[in-house]
Amino acid sequence: MDKQKIVILGAGFAGLSLAKNLDEKLFDIVLIDKLNHHQFQPLFYQVAAAQLEPSSISFPIRNIFRNKKHISVKMGTVLHINTESRLVQTETEAISYDKLVIATGCKTNFFNNAQIEQHALTLKSTTEAIQVRNHLLTIFETLSSQLHLADDPRNNIVIVGGGPTGVELAGAFSEIIKRVLPEEYPQLDPAKMRVILVEGSANTLNNMSELAKQASQSYLKSMGVEIITQTFVKSYDGLDAILSSGEKLTTKTLIWAAGVSGNILPGLNPDAYLPNARYKVDRYNTILNHDDIYAIGDISYMETSSYPKGHPQVANVAINQASNLAKNLKRMVHKKPINAYEYLDLGSMATIGKNKAVVDLPFMRFKGFVAWLVWMFLHLMLILSVRNKLIILIHWSWAYFSSDSSLRLIFKGKTKKEN
Numbered sequence: 320m321d322k323q324k325i326v327i328l329g330a331g332f333a334g335l336s337l338a339k340n341l342d343e344k345l346f347d348i349v350l351i352d353k354l355n356h357h358q359f360q361p362l363f364y365q366v367a368a369a370q371l372e373p374s375s376i377s378f379p380i381r382n383i384f385r386n387k388k389h390i391s392v393k394m395g396t397v398l399h400i401n402t403e404s405r406l407v408q409t410e411t412e413a414i415s416y417d418k419l420v421i422a423t424g425c426k427t428n429f430f431n432n433a434q435i436e437q438h439a440l441t442l443k444s445t446t447e448a449i450q451v452r453n454h455l456l457t458i459f460e461t462l463s464s465q466l467h468l469a470d471d472p473r474n475n476i477v478i479v480g481g482g483p484t485g486v487e488l489a490g491a492f493s494e495i496i497k498r499v500l501p502e503e504y505p506q507l508d509p510a511k512m513r514v515i516l517v518e519g520s521a522n523t524l525n526n527m528s529e530l531a532k533q534a535s536q537s538y539l540k541s542m543g544v545e546i547i548t549q550t551f552v553k554s555y556d557g558l559d560a561i562l563s564s565g566e567k568l569t570t571k572t573l574i575w576a577a578g579v580s581g582n583i584l585p586g587l588n589p590d591a592y593l594p595n596a597r598y599k600v601d602r603y604n605t606i607l608n609h610d611d612i613y614a615i616g617d618i619s620y621m622e623t624s625s626y627p628k629g630h631p632q633v634a635n636v637a638i639n640q641a642s643n644l645a646k647n648l649k650r651m652v653h654k655k656p657i658n659a660y661e662y663l664d665l666g667s668m669a670t671i672g673k674n675k676a677v678v679d680l681p682f683m684r685f686k687g688f689v690a691w692l693v694w695m696f697l698h699l700m701l702i703l704s705v706r707n708k709l710i711i712l713i714h715w716s717w718a719y720f721s722s723d724s725s726l727r728l729i730f731k732g733k734t735k736k737e738n
């Protein structure tokens with residue numbers, strides 16, 4: 320039997336997991352990503368807060384599959400899909416497929432606000448996490464070279480979006496201000512620095528349990544973070560952020576963590592996309608009206624009776640959809656019935672700071688030190704290589720006992736977003 324050629328677009332959680340799970344006796348795989356590495360997005364905030372090195376959460380894709388002769392890795396940005404001739408077009412070549420799987424994930428959504436897009440910092444790639452780190456450390460450096468005034472706009476760090484990313488960033492930044500500034504930037508007065516978290520809904524961690532919502536707010540407040548809820552940022556010109564309440568926050572740092580939209584690709588039928596830039600898929604991840612094209616992970620939108628508004632855009636869904644599709648593709652070759660995808664939600668969690676985390680499991684909810692240990696353990700388990708697990712464990716242990724990460728390095732060329 321001839322092997323089928325499966326082309327996978329994107330080596331995030333979904334694409335990587337699919338490539339690993341597909342049967343090598345039945346399929347030849349081409350895995351294309353615009354980057355040469357897989358990024359572990361849940362720990363971007365630790366890179367931004369100088370708690371982890373970028374390399375410890377980045378994994379070269381070729382290295383992951385170096386002993387897999389049936390997987391061909393290509394670095395390239397996919398520009399277009401030609402469904403008639405069954406070709407994927409990158410900047411350099413056209414690649415044919417028997418079956419195509421789109422796993423291109425999401426990008427930051429600025430909700431058509433070009434001004435905010437121009438001036439805000441974001442956290443959707445390792446590069447952007449490094450930009451945030453550079454920006455913040457440069458602010459500390461420039462502030463400490465002169466008299467530290469209370470009304471300096473560089474004192475204010477505004478984070479927009481009170482989901483896990485915003486909450487984790489706010490907690491990490493407030494720890495830097497409390498623990499690092501007095502030791503390493505003695506010219507700065509930590510009391511003059513403000514971390515402000517702006518959230519549109521009534522609560523931080525609004526998709527989690529009541530316990531998680533309440534605990535995250537009280538942890539953040541105890542760490543000195545100012546929380547503004549039920550408020551949107553309407554504009555930001557690089558200095559003034561205007562809120563829906565009319566309030567103005569003057570700041571040189573606004574980090575936008577308020578939403579994502581899908582990295583959809585041109586070439587499919589117009590009815591394959593939804594207004595939220597996700598591909599509409601059936602219970603087998605097949606894209607509407609495209610029999611041999613599938614979408615998995617963040618880019619897919621599947622309605623089920625348990626999830627009538629689609630699944631949450633989290634790593635677990637991406638990994639599980641990939642694993643179900645790998646099994647189904649094999650079953651199709653063997654002409655066996657295929658299985659509808661059903662998400663088994665094993666829970667969600669967020670960490671706010673040292674010894675402070677919240678965990679929602681299907682059968683229990685808890686917070687504090689034990690939650691923090693669980694958060695660390697599960698994230699370590701998800702990290703790809705043993706080497707990186709060890710590096711991260713060493714960093715975390717060192718930081719825990721010394722209350723310091725000592726990774727505060729500025730590596731930068733000039734960009735529009737940096738000071």
Ligand SMILES: Cc1cc2nc3c(=O)[nH]c(=O)nc-3n(C[C@H](O)[C@H](O)[C@H](O)COP(=O)(O)OP(=O)(O)OC[C@H]3O[C@@H](n4cnc5c(N)ncnc54)[C@H](O)[C@@H]3O)c2cc1C
Pocket residue numbers: 328329330331332333334351352353354356357358360361362363364395396397398422423424425442443483484582615616617618632633634635637
């Ligand atoms: C800051 C942050 C924190 C998060 N924290 C958590 C968490 O704690 N727990 C959790 O479960 N989830 C978390 N998530 C969400 C989680 O990371 C996503 O749900 C998950 O990455 C989705 O996997 P995916 O494979 O669908 O997409 P991604 O992992 O985003 O992968 C998409 C891949 O496609 C590639 N790509 C995109 N466009 C193209 C193109 N045109 N051509 C070629 N390649 C392309 C990208 O380079 C990328 O490698 C977080 C996300 C962010 C941004």
